[in-house]
Amino acid sequence: MSPNENEPVLSMLSNAMADAVEKAAAGTVLVNARRRFPASGVAFAPGLVLTASHVVEKDEDIPVVFPDGDQVKGVLAGRDPSSDLAVIRIESELPALVESSPGAARVGQLVLALGRPTEEGIQASLGVVSAVRGPVQTRRGGLLEGHIRTDAIPYPGFSGGPLVDASGRMLGLNTSGLTRGASLAIPVKIALQIAESLVKHGSVRRGYLGVRSQPVEIPTSQQAGLGRQQASGLLLVGVESDSPAAEAGLMVGDILTGFAGEPVSDPDDLIARLAGEVVDKKVRLEVLRAGQQQELTVTIGERK
C-alpha cells in the first residue's frame, strides 16, 4: 500500500481493513460443538477446518456453518489439548481457504481478530501485536511452542478464528483456552504443522533435541558456504547431557543453520520442524562450527 494523491490515507486504511476482513471471512466458519456459545474455525485445506480444541466437546456430528449459511456435519480428525488445536473433517469443498501469512507476526503490526460465533455474519476487532513470545505453559499442563499476544478484543466465540494481518492473511489462530484470563494466538506456522500431524495421526508427537539456543546473525563471510540465502541461525547455548543432541555430537557454540535440508533461522523454524513427523527419525543437521559448515546426524527423541 502506498499513499496516493487522490485518496486520503485514512480512507485507504479503512478500505484495506474491510478488504482484509472480507477476504479472511470467506474461509472463517462457525463451529457449533459445545453446550454454550458456538465458536469459530478456519478452512485451511480442502475439507479441513482448524479450530480450538476446547470448543469441540464432541467427536461426531459437529455442525459447521459456512459464510453463505450452508451447514454440514463434520467429524473430529484429531485434537491436541496441549496446544488447544483440533481439526474437523467435512465432506465438502469450502468456498475459500484462509491464506497464511508468509512472515511471522511482528510487535506493533496491525492485526484483525475474526470470529463467526453467530449466523448473523462475520465479527472483527482491531489491534496490534503486543508481544511475540516463546514457549508458554498452558492450562492443561502442556507446552505451546510459541504464541502471539494482541490487544484486539477477543469477543465471545472468537476462539478458533483467525488473527490476520492487514492483507487478510492468517498470522495465528485465536484461543482463550490456553491460559486463564488471557486470549492469545497460536502462530500460523506452528498451528499448521500441528494440524498436519492431527490430520495424519489424530494426535501430535513432538520431537526432542535437547538444546537451548538463541538466534544470531551469520557473518556474511560464512553465509556463502550455506548454499542458500540465510542471514541468521541458532547459536546453541546449552546441550543437555544424554540428549539426542549430545549423542549426535552437537556442542555449545555451534550455530544450527539447517534441519533435514530446510533452513533454521529462528526458534520458530526449529520448533516447527520438531512438531513435524520426526520422532525416532534420523535427521541431518547443518551447523557452523568455528566458521566451518558441518553435517551431523541426529536421532530425534520424543518430548514427554
Added chain:
Amino acid sequence: MKMKASPDELRFPSQLSDQIDALCKRAYQSLVVCHNGKHGAGAGVIWGDEGLVVTNYHVIRRSTPRISLLDGREQKAEVIARARQLDLALLKIEMPADQAAVSAADSRQLRIGQFVLALGHPWGQIGSLSAGIISSLGSIKLGWRGRKVPVIRTDARLAPGNSGGPLLDAGGRVIGINSMIMGGDLGVAIPSHVVADFIRQEIGQQSPALEF
C-alpha cells in the same frame, strides 16, 4: 533482515494522525453536551443546518435537557420527538453561528472492518475520541416490547457519557449514534439511516444533510 522503509512509508503514519486530527476538529463543531438534570450528561449531534440535535432517548428520557456546546455556552433546547423503541430523541436549538452540522453517510453501505471514530463525553470527559472498526452488523430488540432495530457494533471504547454521540467513518461522516455498551467492551450504535428515517417521520421532510 530489516528492510529500509521508503520515505513515503515513513510519512504514512503521520498522515493518518493528521487526518484523524482534522476529522476530529471538524466533528467537534457538531458535538453538544446534553444534561438531563439528573444523572450525568450524554452527547448529541447537530444534524442539519436548522439546528436539529439528535441524541439517545435514554439520555433525556422524559426531561427537557439543557444543551451546552463544548466551550460551555448553553443553548435553549426544545424536544421535537422521542422514540423509546429506537432509543432516539430529536431536539432543536438555535443554530450557533460558529457551529456546523455534521454530514451523514448511508449506513446501509457499511463494511465490517472499516475504520470508525467515536466522539462523546465518557465519564464526563468532554469531547473524548476513541478509534476502532466496525466489528459486526446486525439487529437487536430495544426494550422488552420493542421491535428489532438494525445496529452497528464496534470495538471502539465507549463508556457512560458516549451515549448520543456520533460514530464517524474514515471520511468524518456520521454513520451512527452511539447508544449502548454490551459486555463492557462492545459498543452499539443506531445507524444513520435509521436516524434519517426517524427525522423524516417526525418532521415530515427529507432528512437534512444526508450525503447518500
